Amino acid sequence: MDNDLLPLFPLEVVLLPQEPLPLHIFEDRYKTMIGERLQAQAVGASQQEFGIVLLKGQSLSNVGCTARIVSVTRRYEDGRMDILTLGTRRFEILLTNDERPYLRGAVDYFEDDGPDSPSDAAATLAIERFTSAMRKLRHAEAMPVHLSRPYRHLSFRLAASLPFELEFKQQLLTLRNEPERLRLVQRALEILLEQLDRAQESQKKAGGNGRVRH
Numbered sequence: 001m002d003n004d005l006l007p008l009f010p011l012e013v014v015l016l017p018q019e020p021l022p023l024h025i026f027e028d029r030y031k032t033m034i035g036e037r038l039q040a041q042a043v044g045a046s047q048q049e050f051g052i053v054l055l056k057g058q059s060l061s062n063v064g065c066t067a068r069i070v071s072v073t074r075r076y077e078d079g080r081m082d083i084l085t086l087g088t089r090r091f092e093i094l095l096t097n098d099e100r101p102y103l104r105g106a107v108d109y110f111e112d113d114g115p116d117s118p119s120d121a122a123a124t125l126a127i128e129r130f131t132s133a134m135r136k137l138r139h140a141e142a143m144p145v146h147l148s149r150p151y152r153h154l155s156f157r158l159a160a161s162l163p164f165e166l167e168f169k170q171q172l173l174t175l176r177n178e179p180e181r182l183r184l185v186q187r188a189l190e191i192l193l194e195q196l197d198r199a200q201e202s203q204k205k206a207g208g209n210g211r212v213r214h
Helices: 028-043 120-138 154-159 166-174 178-208
Strands: 006-011 020-025 049-056 063-075 081-097 104-110
Touching: 006 028, 006 063, 006 081, 020 028, 020 063, 028 049, 028 063, 028 081, 049 081, 049 166, 063 166, 120 154, 120 178, 154 166, 154 178, 166 178
Parallel strands: 006 049
Antiparallel strands: 006 104, 020 081, 049 063, 063 081, 081 104
């Protein structure tokens, strides 16, 4: 039973499946946790993942996403380390355990209840809006945007690259219906594009009268 408990890393972050997340590990308890995960990787044992869970104030979300360590990008003399992780599986916390220095949980892993890929029409529309938003954010009208097929969990892939609020990303993580998630992302993209257009228009007006607003 003890080996079935998932190590948990509460952070003010929402990790989505297939989203890269760099982490700086500096607390002793998390040095231990990550060290154990790296050791498990080295010998091909289980328990190679740990769970990222949104922490807001003193409130811990009950749905999170496991992270797999892709690489250790830097080690420090005092044991700190920089790692690159990748989101993998979603889970719901059933109960928590604090017998070790870091929190662990009994979790239920879950997938979508229906199809995890959108229709071609829905995918095309969402990718068009995503491309427009990315080009406006990067101020690069000719920036290429490539999203490879199949479009499994397209909503997660799009949301991971955009400056959405934590609460919105947590809502996406919890939903078990890809078409519904993608509709929410499409609407969020529409709002983001409107905001970017307004900001661009304001900048043009400020530049036109010689005044710069701070």
